Amino acid sequence: MKDLFRNSYFIILLISLLIASIGILSIYSSTYQKEGKFWQEISRRQILWVFIGVLVFIIFSNLNYRWLWDCTYFLYTMALFFLFLVFMLGQVRLGAQRWFKIGWFNFQPSEFVKLIILIFLSRYFSKKSTDDISLLCAKFGILRAIILPFLFIIVPMGFIIEQPDLGSGMMIFFLFICLLYFTGVRLRYIFVFLSASFLAMPLLWHFLRDYQRERLLVFLNPNIDPLGAGYTVIQSKIAIGSGSLLGRGWLSGTQSQLHFLPESHTDFIFATFAEQWGLAGSIILLALYYLLIRQGILIARKTSDCFGRLLAFGISFLLAIQIFINIAMNLGLAPVVGLPLPLMSYGGSSTLATFIALGILVSIDKRRAVF
């Protein structure tokens, strides 16, 4: 029994299933009062997605993750292809487009692209010289350490921001900086890069769409637009705040169920959950998320293979950033950028991508000893 709890495979599967079940309960509670076939089916669909997700998790945890090293470029090309496809469809339909339909499934490539970029960067930074076992990247100049990989990620990032999905685009940027930090690239370069991007911000402001700018401004002061973007934040804060210590109980949250809170089953699922389960529930949920991320970091620290270690770190970090931004957004501490809460929010692409990432994590842990 004790061994079981040391087994990362078991722990990760257990925690993720717990979180996913909480998610399904919350999705059900936020949609069961809405009329229409679509809303009635949503929680059942999410159950199906979690089921498929677990299958994918098992498959990926049994695959050798080094296989990802071999097909990095293929994955990268696929990512670009799908992003381009979404972009073109968006052009044709003259509007924003983040997904395209495969059967009844709205495939949202940006969820998977985050993971692919992670794999790509991990591979890039874990190259070794032929006669030396130490990593190459510690000796890289600024060009090879930062500018070259940045050029590779700026293309998919641009497509994603153009979709327009500012949240995922920024995620990729954060991820890049975090990986830089882990790789042993000189801190000096990272600082130079960060300050350069900081200086470029006013320039980027021009490329943002009107509604994106508005959201950023609303984040600074939600009361400037109480009817539009600010409305969601205010309602979300009321929902969370009214949960108090123990919450209103399952299926009795008024904010989320009486349609006060928009997107209560996707981006604002945390508010739905916190309203019904209160502080107690929220702290437990945070703890579960923390345990999941801690597992990832533990695996990374135990792994000696550079590619595996970077990948494990990256995955933990990917989860951590998404969780942080989403919950902060729910609490009104971050702009509303449209990032899902991993494992909780309704959505097939996000659920699948998260389970794949967790599967890779377990696979790294299993094969650590080989290298």
Add this chain to the structure above:
Amino acid sequence: MSRIKIVNLLIICTFLFLGLSIVNLQIIQGKKFKTLSDKNCIRIMSQEGCRGKIFDREGLPIVDNELSYDLMLLPQDKREFDKVLLAVSKVLGTTQKDLKDTLKKSFVASSLPVAIAKNIDLKKAIALEELKSDFPNIIIQPRPIRHYPYGSLASHVIGYLSEIDHWRLTKLQDYGYNTKDIVGFGGIEEKYDYYLRQDEGGLLFEVDHRGKFIRVLGFRAPHNGKNMQLTLSLKAQKIVEQGLADKKGAVILMDPYSGEIIAMASFPNFNPSVFTGKLTPSITNLFNNPDAPLINRAINGTYPAGSIFKLIVATAGLETGKINSSTTFLCRGSIFVGKQEFACWDTHNYQDITAAIAHSCNVFFYKSGLLLGAQTIHDFSLRFNLSKPIPFELPYEASGFVPSPLWKKIYKFKNWFDGDTVNFSIGQGDLLVTPLQMARVVAVFANSGYLVTPYLVKGLDQRDISNHQRKIVNLHLKPRTLNYIAQGLRNAVLDPKGTGHVLSGLSISVAGKTGTAQVSHGQPHSWFTGFFPYKNPKYVICVFLENGGPGYYACVVAKQIIEQMANEGLI
């Protein structure tokens, strides 16, 4: 590995930060949020700005706004619905069931007021306001709506307003348009919707359980839309619409030098104010009417040009040198091309170019057309920018069509015969034009050789944008060509046998060309396009009557309009 430890610490910190924020929200501020949530004490009151007004060239309003009142209901307490609706239905004189249906249909969220009756007049609004003491959930919301002081005047130029449809929504979502937005359909209202449209503002405030105001939580100021000034002249527009008086067709008055549209009328027209309310039978009638009152015949309809097209054939002949001032052809009432006889409408005997234009002699142009060849005529038509949109400022402009031998070969698998050329050179056959294109063609002879781009908007939000709008192209025609044709146009009025002789009695000297375009069904289309005064022209006029009979009838309409304009001192 110190970096990893730092990151680990950072992650722990962020989670602690999140945890503390939640504690802050749920425990420390929990009570406040709980009361807000319990009572659903947040009310949203939207405040709309005014849509931009539309003025004529002198600054007189063609379209402005007036206040109307909407009855809104906060759908929070479902138990009281029946009582409230009963009281309301008594005041409004509608049935309770209707109100209930509207309520159900437009329900969004329980904190958002639902409009259950729109455009209430002031008396009823006051009566409803008194109900408020019993039912605090009632809100009377003043809202500016479009007011059309002249009814259907210039309706095709203005367009109308209605709720956004699905197709437009998908296109415009990125520009901040939402479902249930009121947007322009057709005309200036559609084309310049982005400028005209107002920005909705609103007030977010807290109320107590009885609906009494406690404090403001947030405010966003509404913004008015931008005003526009058109080149239309209200006076001229009225005269033109009177002149057209219930005849199917279109009339255009244009400044020959700048391309400013002074008046543009199309009949049948519609009254844009019927669209402000709900979908009523009168709207359905507009859409189902076989005469298509929503179509602006001046730009959206394409028709055979008839004899007016002879101006382009004449230009082509004079420019290429195939004919000159001393070229004369003998008109014996018809000619034979192959075995087929092509008739003229009269026997004109010897005709030179000016006389042929004045008498609209078909035989002259049959022969000139045969000399020139169809391809040359086609090429010259394109120089006058036929067969493509101008582009004009109103939406859905038709492009028209100019046939050519190659087109016939490719798309119809048939050879082009001389018979086709003959037909083509008097503007029959496959040729299609819009009345505005023809007004533009005749303007070339009024302003000695410049192709102007017609435009409608003169000023935007106090700023004069005429310079930006004016696009004038020199066609590089020989002065002689222009002279002969202008003389021909004048003679058409002066000459007792000229086709436009009706117009000679006016105090204003008019020059112009009539057209009678044969159609497969019914009466021919009646055309007149010309300019006046002959020396220093101020206006180009194009009258088009759909199935209106011979060109003479269009002349009569033009005469009425010009006479009236002279009387009112517009010339």
